[in-house]
Structure formats: C-alpha cells, structure tokens
Amino acid sequence: MEVKILPIQEIYNEIANKIVKLVAQKPNAILGLATGGTAVGVYDALVKAYNDKKITFKDVKTFNLDEYYPIEDSNPQSYRYYMNHNLFDKVDIDKNNTHFPSIDNYQKYDELIAIAGGIDFQVLGIGSNGHIAFNEPGTPFDSLTHVVKLAESTIQDNARFFNGDISLVPTQAISMGLKSIMFTKQIVLIATGKNKAKAIKQLMDQEPNPALPASILRSHANVTIYLDPDAASLLC
Ligand code: PGA
DSSP states (O other): OEEEEOOHHHHHHHHHHHHHHHHHHOTTOEEEEOOSTTTHHHHHHHHHHHHTTSOOOTTOEEEESEEEESOOTTSTTSHHHHHHHHTGGGSOOOGGGEEOOOTTTHHHHHHHHHHHTOOSEEEEOOOTTSOBTTBOTTOOTTOOSEEEEOOHHHHHHHGGGGTTOGGGSOSEEEEOOHHHHHTSSOEEEEEOSGGGHHHHHHHHHOOSBTTBGGGGGGGOSSEEEEEOTTTTTTOO
16 A cells, blocks of 8 residues: 555545556546545546646446435435536536446346456545445455445444434445445545545554444555545554
C-alpha cells in the first residue's frame, strides 16, 4: 500500500488526473465508483476535466459499490440520484453503462462486472468503523455482492445526509463484497477529516482481519491510500 498525505484539493485533482490518463489510454475503461461525502470532490474534479475537454465518458462503464435498500432511484438520498447529480448528468456518459447493485441484480452483479472485463480503477472511501463500501466489521473476506444490515455507527454517520434524523436512514443496503473489491485492478482509498484518523491508524497497524474490513486492502497489489493531514493525524 502506498500512502500519500496531501491537502484535500490535491487529492481530488490527482485522482481525477489518474482517471483522465486511464480513459485516454483505454476509452472503454471500467470505473468502480463510491458515494458519500468524501468522493464528491473527485467528481467535481472530473466534471472540470470534462468541461476542459480532457476526458470523454462516451465509452466508459461504471459500477457503483453500493446502494441503500429499499430506496427509489428518484429519492435524493439514493446513490443513483447522488451519481446522476454529481457526475453522470454533467458529462457525456451513457446512463445504460452505469450500474448499481440492487435487490434484483445483486446475485449477478459480480458476474456482470466480470463480463464487462473487470473494474480497472476503483474509488473507495472508508467508514469511521473501518468499513469499505457497506462491508461492516465482521463481513467475511470472501464476500461477493450481498444484502447488508448497516452497523449502528454507519447509520449514525450517515444521518447527516438525512437532516440528522437517524430514523430516516435505511437500515439495509446492497453492497459489493470484500472479495468483489479485491478483484479490482487498481484502488485508491480516500480518507479526510479527523473522524477517519482512528480507522486509518488501525489500517496501518493491523494485519488483515475481518474486524477491520479495510485491512483486506493490505493484501491487494495496487492500492494507494490518500489522506489529508487530519485523517493522517494519528500516524507517527
Ligand atoms: P463519507 O463515507 O465519505 O461520507 O465519510 C465514506 C464511507 O462510509 O465509505
């Protein structure tokens, strides 16, 4: 795992540049996308690159990591809505090439990704409890896309997107599994803010173990961890 500590905007610009380069080399690249507060900056930087004519998404395919369940696509809290609003509606991507796991497709989601050629570049965030996608602590390392019961800490963390009302946060989701994520060819994990510092310290200190889902990434051959100074604040 390579670790880079940078100001937030530099993190977003560097990751967007990596995607611009990848798509220049491989116009039909497969991107694995994350939602949440952290990833918005990556999409803003990609929209800017698109407006500057540095990238076209014409032949790009995307697979998102997760989606709440149950939720309608039209619900502003759904991850489909988030992606449309933050990226897809602002660039030239064909929405038929954008995929989300759902109750209808989750048993075939990993196969869909494999048939498309596998994810070339995966964007990941990390939960304050060390989750990646919605793989909560205790998720088996050999998990594929599955239905998840959200951890209490995740529901609390995400209540900020639901007017702070915990009772409005869905309690379930569909998520790519830890094994699904390990199949991706290149991974960038972004952590910003002090509330991620403990999970990042654990990630640096611990051998892979299911109590800290992100620790599986230590066994992946091509991972870069991007930290802002706050998320890196507990590292010596
Ligand atoms: P956040 O979520 O970017 O909203 O903090 C990250 C995550 O839970 O993976």
